[in-house]
Amino acid sequence: xxxxxxxxxxPVIVAVVALVIGLCVGxxxxxxxxxxxxxxxATGVDVGFAQDMSAHHQQAVMMCDLVPDDAAPDVRxxxxxxxxxxxxxxxxxxxxxxxxxxxxxxxxxxRWMGDAGHGHGGQTGxxxxxxxxxxxxxxxxxxxxxxxxxxxxxxxRHHQGGIDMAGHASRTVVNPEIRRAAIAMVKSQSDxxxxxxxxxxxxxxxxxxxxV
Numbered sequence: 001x002x003x004x005x006x007x008x009x010x011p012v013i014v015a016v017v018a019l020v021i022g023l024c025v026g027x028x029x030x031x032x033x034x035x036x037x038x039x040x041x042a043t044g045v046d047v048g049f050a051q052d053m054s055a056h057h058q059q060a061v062m063m064c065d066l067v068p069d070d071a072a073p074d075v076r077x078x079x080x081x082x083x084x085x086x087x088x089x090x091x092x093x094x095x096x097x098x099x100x101x102x103x104x105x106x107x108x109x110x111r112w113m114g115d116a117g118h119g120h121g122g123q124t125g126x127x128x129x130x131x132x133x134x135x136x137x138x139x140x141x142x143x144x145x146x147x148x149x150x151x152x153x154x155x156x157r158h159h160q161g162g163i164d165m166a167g168h169a170s171r172t173v174v175n176p177e178i179r180r181a182a183i184a185m186v187k188s189q190s191d192x193x194x195x196x197x198x199x200x201x202x203x204x205x206x207x208x209x210x211x212v
Contacts, residue, residue, distance in 0.1 A: 048112025049169040050093040057086040068147035129161015149205035159189040
């Protein structure tokens, strides 16, 4: 191929590649219920899930940071695992929202879940499984086995709420990547609940009621 032909083809190739990439990763937000968007790659449900689950994860990280320093090694190991997973997923969801040019926080938390997002009592932001201020203070003040039990109780309930949210998202979001991530969250948090339940029983604790 001569130089002149290569110089002519190169901009065309770049444009085609850019178009393909744009079609693969471009995200179209359907913000209204009556809007007709052909084959949307993301809707208001996708956005709401990413916003609210990020906030939900942030409290999980906070609770990990409140675990007493004298907690047993198995609890400390679990804390490190949960903190790492939640931070990684927060980063992933933040990336989605930035690609969508959407705010990191929603104006109406849990609206994307419709009726399924209501009925969670006075929990923070209307999100299922969230700890309130008094519970977080008690976790901060607890030590030894009492602190371990408090953390396991709150995190089990927190994960139950996260599973409700991710489960709903897995059935309602349209973006394949977000759906896969929601399904993965259900599995990983279910696995962690199983582990935490055993740890809680070993310490003579009982799970908190859910939902409240």
